[in-house]
Amino acid sequence: MTLSPQRGSTTTVSPSVNEFLTAPQTAVLTTLRPDGSPHLTPVRFTWDPWAGVARVLTVNTTRKVRNVLATPQARVALCQVDGFRWVTLEGTALVFDVPERVAEGVRRYAERYCSGPPNPPGRVVVEIAVDRVLSLNC
Structure with a gap:
């Protein structure tokens, strides 16, 4: 597996969006397959408002990981919904197997x-x- 360098972000969100993103809910992660079709999967994730980074723990053989690895700087979307409230986080995804990064995700x-x-x-x-x-509505 190729490891990717760390990069920064300057995304900020409102306090109400941040609160919504820290509630213990699930979201749907959308990645793109090599043929361009969307792959959607429910996931648990974490949100780091200071770094502007969302993290998803998974296994290196999953379709979502293969999709991200197949396209450098892959665009993805992560959408958390609760009734008529929702937040979608969009950005570029990278996969890491570095123990320190996985431990931070854990x-x-x-x-x-x-x-x-x-x-x-x-x-x-x-x-x-x-x-x-x-x-x-957040």
């Missing part, structure tokens, strides 16, 4: 969801540098 996951994530072999973290935030 730490943030446990903090948000009040329990540790599963620990399957091949665990990686997908980091999304958010550059666009869309929302309704």
Whole structure:
């Protein structure tokens, strides 16, 4: 697996959007398959408002990881919905298997969801540098 360099972001969100993104809910992650068709999958994720980064823990053999790895600087969308409220985070995704980055994803996951994530072999973290935030009623 190719490791990608860290990059910064300057995305800011309102306090109400930030609060919504820290509630222990799931979201739908959209990546693009090599043929350009969308692949949508429900995920748990974390939001780092200071860095403008969303993180998704997963396994290196999943379709979403293969989609991100197939396209350098892959564009993705992560949408959390609760009734008539929603927030979509859009940006570029990179996949990391570096233990320190995965551990940071695990730490943030446990903090948000009040329990540790599963620990399957091949665990990686997908980091999304958010550059666009869309929302309704948040």
